Amino acid sequence: MSAPAGRTPLLKVENLGAGYGGMPVLHEVALEVYPAEMVALVGSNGAGKTTLLRALSRMLPCTGSIVLNGQELAGMTPDEVFGLGLVQVPEGRQLFDRMTVQDNLLMGGYRRHDKAAVARDLDKMYALLPRLAERRRQLAGSMSGGEQQMCAMARALMAAPVLMMVDEMSLGLAPVVVDQLMEVLAAIQRDGVTVLLVEQDVQLALSGADRGYVMETGRVVHSGLAKDLIDDPAVQQAYLGL
Ligand SMILES: Nc1ncnc2c1ncn2[C@@H]1O[C@H](COP(=O)(O)OP(=O)(O)O)[C@@H](O)[C@H]1O
Ligand SMILES: [Mg+2]
Incomplete structure (x- = not known):
């Protein structure tokens, strides 16, 4: 495997199974995420991507x-x-549509006890995402799709994550907006947050990631360095229209 050698994974998933009401969806899923990847x-x-995230978050029973x-x-x-x-x-x-941008962000930090650190992180979010700073008093539900996605990502960051899992960030957004969001993700990663990017847009996700896992019908069928997956004929044929 092409995982970083000799390092301890931040997240290690082994032999994971999960489903709904006795109907299995995930089978023997294994994956690793290393710090800062x-x-x-x-x-x-x-394919089972969201089901996997639900299992990881313990919102769904799993083996x-x-x-x-x-x-x-x-x-x-x-x-x-x-x-x-x-x-x-x-x-x-899944923003709180009828709450302001700022209140959405503060909801992200509600579990943290160090309120000074929460206030510092709020300023950091506004520095990272000036668009949100301009709109901090606006109702979240009144913003564009791209701005709402920024708000959802900032709300997650306000929880001071060690691993941020982003489910279908690009869905329904214009390519130019998606490019901006990918730049934001790269900045988040540079800041030390580890990111698991879950996407139907295979090209987009692999082009921004260090490594990748490809799922089909609840199983991981390919994995490796993202650049190797993009060059893999099986991946190209199935997902990249080449
Ligand atoms: N709440 C649910 N109840 C029953 N089946 C579900 C539920 N959510 C998803 N599924 C089924 O689980 C499979 C995987 O879905 P999902 O994890 O949402 O895939 P993805 O996120 O990759 O699009 C699909 O067959 C889907 O129909
Ligand atoms: Mg999904």
Whole structure:
């Protein structure tokens, strides 16, 4: 495998299985995310990507092992997992539409006790995303799709994540907006946050990531360095229209 040699993974998933009401969806999923990496998890609609994120966040029962920073997450509640810094930016953003941008961001930090650090991080978000600073008093639901996605990412960052998992960031957004969001993600990664980018847009996610995993019908079918996956004929034929 092309994982960074000799390092301890931040997240290590082994033999993970999950499903809905007795119907299995995920089978023997294994993946690793190393500190400060951006890892892409890609696959078609229905491949099981969101189900995997739900299992990782402990919102869905699962079998197998999920270890974050050396701690086994099996048996933990979603709130406990969130408290350990495993934070999702959910598919469809799921902002509090009728709250202001600023209140959405503060909701992201509600679990943190160091309020001075929360205030510093709020300033940091506005420096990173000036568009949100301009709109801090605006209702989140009144903004454009791209701005809402920025707000959802900033809200997740306000929780001080060790691993931020972003589900379908690009869905429904214009390419120029998606490019801006990818730049924001790169800045977030440079700032030391580890990112798991979950996308149907295989080209986009692999072009921004260090490594990638390709899922089909609930299984990981390819993995490796993102640049190698982009050059892999099987990946090209199935996902890149080449
Ligand atoms: N709440 C649910 N109840 C039952 N089946 C579901 C539910 N959510 C997803 N599924 C099924 O699980 C499979 C994987 O879906 P999902 O994880 O959403 O895929 P992806 O995020 O890769 O598009 C699909 O067959 C989907 O129909
Ligand atoms: Mg999904």
